[in-house]
Amino acid sequence: SQTIHQWPATLVQPVGSPLSLECTVEGTSNPNLYWYRQAAGRGLQLLFYSVGIGQISSEVPQNLSASRPQDRQFILSSKKLLLSDSGFYLCAWSVRGTGRDGELFFGEGSRLTVL
């Protein structure tokens, strides 16, 4: 069966520090991968999605970046965090090739607090 792992679960970082959130998927090949951010009590904002290794599409201009060094690994990074980067970050995957008709499978999320 397929599983998705996301870490760390909780992170408290000072303004200006770097960030690295990791997500890995097991039990499937060539998934579409996604990073979403959720502000407190709000909906999900799509940040990045990837349809293959090294292929990253950015949805929102920001100081965040994403990379996909391996087929089932998706990394969210920042060189210098801002207060506004605080939030709940969710990684998700869907079956590749059916991006027009795909259920999303979510990780448990990473809660980032920037102080």
Place this chain on the structure above:
Amino acid sequence: SQQGEEDPQALSIQEGENATMNCSYKTSINNLQWYRQNSGRGLVHLILIRSNEREKHSGRLRVTLDTSKKSSSLLITASRAADTASYFCATDLTGGFKTIFGAGTRLFVKA
């Protein structure tokens, strides 16, 4: 901008009652999905309805889709306290790989 907008933003009902949540969207879609999120957790997929379908059932869930009005509804029948969660509609846009979420409806079911 948000593709989907849920209504109401919050809903409080008694156990055993039905809960209805609505979603409106703006552009052409391939499908519409409903997800559930318990507080502080990841989202869990509930049901998907394709653009050429009008109604779909799954257990106590009933989803309708009206593409002419660009709207969908989620009905949870005979609600339980365990149904307390946030519910989100999400749309897969025509021609793309993106799934866009609405702001969600927070459902509270009182025992």
